Amino acid sequence: MKLTTLRTVLWTLVAVVAIGATGLYAYTAFTRPSQAQSLGQGEYQLVTASGEAFNRQTLEGHPSLLFFGFTHCPEVCPTTMAEMTAWYEALGDEAKDLKAYFVTVDPERDTVDIVGDYVSWTGHVTGVTGSVAEIEKAAKAWAIYFKKVPLEGTDYTMDHTASVFLLNKDGDFEGTIAYREDTATAVAKIRKLLAES
Template sequence: MALSHIRTVLWTLVAVAALGATGLYVYTTMTRPAQAVALGQGDYELVTATGEAFNRDSLKGSPSMLFFGFTHCPDVCPTSLAEMTVWYEALGDKADDLNAFFVSVDPERDTAEIIGDYVSWTGHVTGVTGSPDEIAKAAKSWGVYYAKVPLEGGDYTMDHTASVFLVNAEGEFEGTIAYRENSDTALAKLRRLLEG
């Protein structure tokens, strides 16, 4: 095969790829919703372990950490709560204005009293629960996945998003801390959040 023929074939492939990429860009731009709701800006009405109302306005006024989990969680939730406690200790006085909320994705079992007991050892985290419908609204607002998973013997566990959401003092989403993220990286994110 002649070198000029190979060049022609290669340039044709480049042109086809470019057209395909352009078409994909145009398609995704045109099919994108006109106004997507910002993460965390949906409406929901939950309740804290102490009986106070909890909604998106509850995240305004101070920066916050927000985590969705459940009290029967075998590993992810206790680990995340322990990490939050370590972060508070590492930040010291700088974390005085930092709020933390643990929102249940298992309202069938996690009453206000149970979730309050579950987070009480942390000294910093507020437990939040609510009706199944309102929990679903809150999870949807934050883009949180959760699902009931049956276990042998009739019990169940919950699959759920394991990230900690970072929320600024205006109640707006600022980022996440991944499950088991490097502690130095997590603390750097929290310092940026606290600095506003």
């Protein structure tokens, strides 16, 4: 076989493989649900600081902000609670239908009373806790990372996802607000969520 013929055959094979790979990518991209579409799908039974049930259905009927943290958090969680409060203040009456939830990833320490006291000053955020097993189910449903990190002695802290989730009135994921995101950008994202809910 001549060298030019071999090159032609090889380039033809490369083209066929490239076209096949592109077709396969397009097929899978349009036929499989994205991770975002499946976020939040799952069964978990938690409880709010006021003793009400909290589950997937709780997030339906209104747009929501959803954050996973813990009350012994040294920086991320108190900062996020303060930012949520600032967002509500910036939105005023626009946020009358917006709910906000703080779900603990440290249920061993964060009892109903403790989580309720932790968010009480915000005036807007509902504290949520539950058993270790149910918190794990909720975290898995929302693809939340969290891990207990030992400190000196018997103390520990928790590593966890730091983003606030934006949920539409059907309780479905619409996006995130990053930790320490610019206030104007965060408020604009919430306004968009409210306009579409």
